[in-house]
Amino acid sequence: MSEQPKLASLDDSIVGRLPSHAQSLFAAKTEKKLTFADLAERLGRSEVAVAAIFYGQATASPEDVKVLAEVLGLDETTLRAQVGGVFPDRGRAGPMPPVEPLIYRLYEIVQNYGYAYKAVINEKFGDGIMSAIAFSTTVDKEVDNDGVAWVNIKLRGKWLPFTRF
């Protein structure tokens, strides 16, 4: 694959599963040649959160909308209606089990280590769950001494103990 920078864009065969703003946001991002890292810096948010807004999996605050409209050259009123006034209908971006190899690997981690996570977390925290709502996540690139690249994903979720009732 080419070494030159590439921008994530929207595969048009996935469009039907996403809210309509996904198309206009991705088109503007492609035209402006902006990465999610560029946008994340402007919005003061995580890159994953910004990409999640594009895919209709996260909400944008009024300030986010303002900045996004400005940076992407979109009409702020329209954008506000699209992503600022909507409660996302999450979870429908792709099929489960995932068929995209990159996403499948994340799924496989849950499949293989799910019970191991549960056992370790239960011992450390008790009976409960790590929230996926009161939650944040980041992706970082690491290059080791041999020049090998590694992906570092951090998941941070609030601990929610099961209520006694």
Next chain:
Amino acid sequence: MSEQPKLASLDDSIVGRLPSHAQSLFAAKTEKKLTFADLAERLGRSEVAVAAIFYGQATASPEDVKVLAEVLGLDETTLRAQVGGVFPDRGRAGPMPPVEPLIYRLYEIVQNYGYAYKAVINEKFGDGIMSAIAFSTTVDKEVDNDGVAWVNIKLRGKWLPFTRF
């Protein structure tokens, strides 16, 4: 829920899906009142990896077997045959989609943010995947200033670009 320490044990309704060593390892761990953190320290491995050995999702080296046998009071020869001489048949510990709430939350993260991860990772690394094989993971407990507990999960996987052919 009670504040006193608890040990993760094996729900007997899950036994049929696991290799037979899962039962003997968990039974010994319960009897010795050892946590996965205790075992991880003795083995010099991640707690998740140790739990994964118990669930038949990871391999134990000869040294691991030796230490485990010693710490858990199990016969080393038997244990070596069970976990030292086996290539794990991974992925069958639980149903997918997960029904256990703790594991479901991890699945939900993949479901909601899968495409966002893909977009961000593609922009940072190019076309490829984060390996789930050349991979490690840890779980940490964080207590913030308000005394609220947070779960921190780190995933670190080698970057594998798609080969041109």
Next chain:
Amino acid sequence: MSEQPKLASLDDSIVGRLPSHAQSLFAAKTEKKLTFADLAERLGRSEVAVAAIFYGQATASPEDVKVLAEVLGLDETTLRAQVGGVFPDRGRAGPMPPVEPLIYRLYEIVQNYGYAYKAVINEKFGDGIMSAIAFSTTVDKEVDNDGVAWVNIKLRGKWLPFTRF
């Protein structure tokens, strides 16, 4: 159906999906002719929570174990090992979609009114979820003026807003 009091017991064809303590608890309850209401009163917990302990869907505190052992005439040490030292492996009691008519009706409520609940809750609370973990529930019987019985189920869950990140 007979008007005389009946006790919920364990259908033996469901046993394989449940932890082994389910059988001994139900057997003792049947022998002692105790309802979940009787047990709930003794434990100071909701009837649903007590039944959930029986089905391996909730944890029992050390005090719960003590009282249960006493009331049901079970050995406390054994019971403590079974339900006091276990992190439940939830969600596997029955198939989904449910095939039991009573449980199916609850499922149907989610199927029919799921989006209506989401719309109303989003408007009242914003973007987030009602927790099913920091959660309690009760069942009450109401008989109206015409002598018609009504089931009242209350669900109370903590509001968890999606974190901005």
Next chain:
Amino acid sequence: MSEQPKLASLDDSIVGRLPSHAQSLFAAKTEKKLTFADLAERLGRSEVAVAAIFYGQATASPEDVKVLAEVLGLDETTLRAQVGGVFPDRGRAGPMPPVEPLIYRLYEIVQNYGYAYKAVINEKFGDGIMSAIAFSTTVDKEVDNDGVAWVNIKLRGKWLPFTRF
């Protein structure tokens, strides 16, 4: 997320699963900046019932149609044809198991506590079901002394005993 009031609107990727009136009703509601609480007050119905009408999961009486047309500024004749003359084709608004986190939590309650509800209800009422048809439901917001918000959902269904035949 922003603290300012938001209105639930219709994610356009869900449109294909809903009757066509869903789009016109939601569009009018958005334009009039009305919440389901506003509409419920005008119609003298539960907010959930009103939202259910929007999603094609409940019927509107001729009076409901009249009021809705008036409040939303829609043509009454058209609206009558759309929602007043239709027997809803229920149950198709979203996938099951739900992928939307808010709806999934309700599903999870059924998955985890289904058999517990059945046991408790059977003991209180006998052999039968709680109707999901002769049924009503409400959503209430509670803020506790610590300022924490809680969602209260009430389900009330007629008791239907299995007929002896």
Next chain:
Amino acid sequence: MSEQPKLASLDDSIVGRLPSHAQSLFAAKTEKKLTFADLAERLGRSEVAVAAIFYGQATASPEDVKVLAEVLGLDETTLRAQVGGVFPDRGRAGPMPPVEPLIYRLYEIVQNYGYAYKAVINEKFGDGIMSAIAFSTTVDKEVDNDGVAWVNIKLRGKWLPFTRF
């Protein structure tokens, strides 16, 4: 619900699963304000059979087409091409398991009593099946002395014994 007569119409979200004549037939029926009972009387057929023609689940004879065209004010030639010259592609009107509550109840009867029907029918008739092809069915309304309405569905199918070969 309103007491005034209503006509079954076609939920437009189901249209994609039905042959195109479903839309024109339902539209004409709505305009003419005719019930299936009205049409059944004119065609000399069961109401269920007439509704099944509308949903593409049954065939119309040339005489049926003639009468339908006349009664519904449709062009006979067009209608003949649509429903008179077609072998229906049955079974695709709705999802299975059904999500519509009314249809689900019929499904539930099969789910709960399927083996009971088989046992009773085998004892009465031997080894074979009740045909669903050489088959007729009716729906009747009964109001008992207390003014309670009951639905009576009759299924009548030819007995087909398994051939010895």
Next chain:
Amino acid sequence: MSEQPKLASLDDSIVGRLPSHAQSLFAAKTEKKLTFADLAERLGRSEVAVAAIFYGQATASPEDVKVLAEVLGLDETTLRAQVGGVFPDRGRAGPMPPVEPLIYRLYEIVQNYGYAYKAVINEKFGDGIMSAIAFSTTVDKEVDNDGVAWVNIKLRGKWLPFTRF
């Protein structure tokens, strides 16, 4: 197939899905050479209801238990514990979609005519469902003038209108 009378018995490969009383009841029925018609006459119930008791899909009253024990030569106390003190866990006797040809034909009727039934019933009764709980059913054998046998199944369920709320 042989013309001589046969008795429905229990296929032993289905046993794991049924409550344990299914085996003892069927064994006794086989030994006593009794048909469900014989038992139904003795119990004053429908044959389908009696068969449903055998398959764990319906409850037996104390009187039913007494008669069944007497007729089948079973110990009344044991039988009472098995079928008199149990709330059936319905819906698990066979897979859905059914694979047994006789049961599949009933399923196919729902699949093909489900929407037709809904349309006709909605027009006759309004918006609601036919209950499968306040419900009875019978099977009758008819032999027409040509000596051809026909199966007649009658379903009678209480009409439940959707509640306005």
Next chain:
Amino acid sequence: MSEQPKLASLDDSIVGRLPSHAQSLFAAKTEKKLTFADLAERLGRSEVAVAAIFYGQATASPEDVKVLAEVLGLDETTLRAQVGGVFPDRGRAGPMPPVEPLIYRLYEIVQNYGYAYKAVINEKFGDGIMSAIAFSTTVDKEVDNDGVAWVNIKLRGKWLPFTRF
């Protein structure tokens, strides 16, 4: 593969899905070194029908039982109870879609040519089905002039036209 004659036997991993007589019949057949062709000749039935009796998919007449017991050296009374007094619970011998390559090929024929069969049969016979109950089938071996073997399967089913009602 070896050219010497082989006998179809029962894969023991399939046993749980079959009635218990499958094991004893196959064991006796293996011991007696009899093919299904041998048995078919003795019973005056098709080989497929005989194999279907072994797999619990067809019934044996009293005469069949007598001959089978004699030929296979089994106790007639026991065998009569097992296969002579049972209404088969068909359709559960293997998973669908089939995973066995030989059976999959038959499934693939239905998958690829199903609509072609329907079109041709509709034109030849009208609107109806070919019965799979009033049905027989045979398998023949053909060796062409080049010494190539061909499998010939014949399916013969009664034509059942859809009833007008």
Next chain:
Amino acid sequence: MSEQPKLASLDDSIVGRLPSHAQSLFAAKTEKKLTFADLAERLGRSEVAVAAIFYGQATASPEDVKVLAEVLGLDETTLRAQVGGVFPDRGRAGPMPPVEPLIYRLYEIVQNYGYAYKAVINEKFGDGIMSAIAFSTTVDKEVDNDGVAWVNIKLRGKWLPFTRF
């Protein structure tokens, strides 16, 4: 059902699953009032093969295209591009399990007799499969002495033994 000849046509709700030539071929066939038998005679092929071409499940040779264009009054060049230059994407004409009753009966034959076919074929031919590729099939109508119609389907496939390697 009417006794007058009918032509199989294309249910427009199935169109999305078929290649685009299906529509033009069926339309022309309907206009020319030709049966598959008529076309088969002209092409010198089996009726099933001709119908399979229409449904995109078989290929047409250049000669087939020429004759089809002529007989159906279609432009040969266009038709050649559509069906003469295409490798069919088979297997997607209908859902599996089939919901169309006629096709379901064929599926049921595989479901019920699959293992019986395998046993008989293994004994006659050894370890291998009947090819569904080097394969032909025909449908014939038989009317017996009582005037009863029977469908005769013949499947003929090359025997393919498993290779030793």
Next chain:
Amino acid sequence: MSEQPKLASLDDSIVGRLPSHAQSLFAAKTEKKLTFADLAERLGRSEVAVAAIFYGQATASPEDVKVLAEVLGLDETTLRAQVGGVFPDRGRAGPMPPVEPLIYRLYEIVQNYGYAYKAVINEKFGDGIMSAIAFSTTVDKEVDNDGVAWVNIKLRGKWLPFTRF
């Protein structure tokens, strides 16, 4: 089937699952009468890789885009935007299990020999996987001495051992 050369083209019923460039690439290839072998030679890549680009399963380098545009007579800028600036959304070209007979045979190889591959690879390489990302594949045609054609597929993937952590 005709012996004259044919070109793989795009079945229009599969279009909805593929990125939009699939249509323009296939159309140009058809017009230019080019095989994948022709294109592979021009691009210096494997035929499978080139076909995978067409189906949106692989990326094209800037040089690939240039050559493809030239050879296929497409606008380079447009093509670059379509296939040069996109990270493929892989895995959605067809259903799994595959219904296309050719693809099903590959799936069947995995189904039948999957565990055999695992056992042999584990013994040769240890605990790990063959990468499907750092991977290449070729298809070759072999004609043996009897004039019989054989397909040779080679899969070459990097060995990835499970990391110890």
Next chain:
Amino acid sequence: MSEQPKLASLDDSIVGRLPSHAQSLFAAKTEKKLTFADLAERLGRSEVAVAAIFYGQATASPEDVKVLAEVLGLDETTLRAQVGGVFPDRGRAGPMPPVEPLIYRLYEIVQNYGYAYKAVINEKFGDGIMSAIAFSTTVDKEVDNDGVAWVNIKLRGKWLPFTRF
């Protein structure tokens, strides 16, 4: 992972899906410390074929049985009955989609490149399939100049053109 040689053995949680000879063969192989390469050399067969015999996916000739019995120290008569007299019931060794990471990667290759293989094979061979029956496969280890290991899998299958009929 340890560098010392390991032997593939049988995960006891998979035993229920395999024929009973799988256990005795694997146990003997483990005791004799033999690899599949050792056995393949003795039998003159591919390692994959030998492993497939162990998993019940391939047949053993009488000579194979003789050698296997000798090498593994098993009773030849017993072994002959187990693997020499059985037509394998293939395809049930593991779930599909595979959950084992190694097997999943093979599945993913089919998922991603299935249509690319089809297009290339169709162009090289015409309309047909690569047989998975008249088929052989090998696994080889390659170590490149950088000391990196690669897995080479070869699939060789007979070309089967679709028959014209």
